[in-house]
Amino acid sequence: MNKIEVILVDDHRIMCEGLKSMLSDSHEITVMGCVRNLSELLIKLRILPIHVILLSCYEPGDHDIEMIRIIQREHPQIKILILAMTAQESFILRTLKAGAKGFLSKDADRNELIESILTIRNGYDYYSKSISEIILKRYLNQPGNSSAQRNQPSGVLSDREMEVLKLYAESYTNQEIADKLFVSIRTVESHKNNIMRKINLKTTVDMVKFAIRNNLIEI
Amino acid sequence: MNKIEVILVDDHRIMCEGLKSMLSDSHEITVMGCVRNLSELLIKLRILPIHVILLSCYEPGDHDIEMIRIIQREHPQIKILILAMTAQESFILRTLKAGAKGFLSKDADRNELIESILTIRNGYDYYSKSISEIILKRYLNQPGNSSAQRNQPSGVLSDREMEVLKLYAESYTNQEIADKLFVSIRTVESHKNNIMRKINLKTTVDMVKFAIRNNLIEI
DNA sequence: CCATCTTTGCGTAAATTACTGAATTTCGGC
């Protein structure tokens, strides 16, 4: 089989060069280049025959998800492998939904990196061990289940609640949120209470921190 | 000259191996090992003749500062080089104050990494270019200056204000903070107002985010 | 000893919270 042609996407020069130097020892893999952002990547993809994109995500956010979507749309045959420094459940699920074929946690070593590249090149998905657990846990917590856990914090916020939560975390007051959403201030308060009850929080500050932890807002 | 003996401290296997593989090409440097935390490091330092410690900081916090202090106390002759993914001013200054001899930003490349190791080995400090600017800016803003900028947001919080800010960010209410500090709730409110005026913030949420950005609290 | 900063405090108006309750809409499953 021909060597697998990989391109690195990483904003950190040190990391880029480290990965490159690490992968260049492998007989099955050729690193075709290293780019720092989406536009550089798209240019390269037009001229290079790439099989696998290794995408580093340091501070997961909408930006990364959007990037995955665009790459998938333009080059559906290319496999995307995520190398993330954090293993936030919501982020993992979003990358997979957006089209990523594999997800490596920070605890992966050289062998796992190479194995994962080979695996997704062959058409299978690959998740780091710790990641698989998270995904499994998520499925167990899915809606279609017994009907006994009504009042537990299911943690599933509605779209509207998510919207309100984001606005709170962006420093808007109740009144400002009400104005923005064209509803009464009472409604906003209601949403806030429901959010805090669902996620089991006490204060607004905790709510903001929740939003930050889950990358609902930029900080 | 003998080769410089370096040890890597990095919690991320991939990064560790990448750095190692990158540095092992150099003729002047030998990577003596790679550890994941302080206790592993201290064990190694007892048996290996290390010149330089390369310490990766992904999410800067008190933890890193404390680590630097401990290493410096136990092994004052060893030079510590920080490789940080973020260039938060307060963090940079704290690492340097704690005893680090160099600070690399994420934009450093292989050459800069090697050069910085050689530089601090020779007894000089080394800062990435972008870092130097930050440090300079800070010095310009230092107390001992003209006396004209009295009312500007100097951004220098008093110890007490810092304390109050942290407690706010940890979700304590005014009353709880007052109880903790044995002062009236009015005093706490006053501190809060002064903090917000100094840093030029509008809301409590903004204050919390400020605390998070500057790593005043764990999140 | 003077200027400045810190720490402490108050009064009043405004905003938020804590409760409880409830009407309308939406939506998935049978």
Next chain:
DNA sequence: GCCGAAATTCAGTAATTTACGCAAAGATGG
């Protein structure tokens, strides 16, 4: 289509907290 659960929308009222301007005693450093 129908049913029930959840989502979305709003309200009343009392208690609490906050915003903001003002002020004064204590610490501190040149």
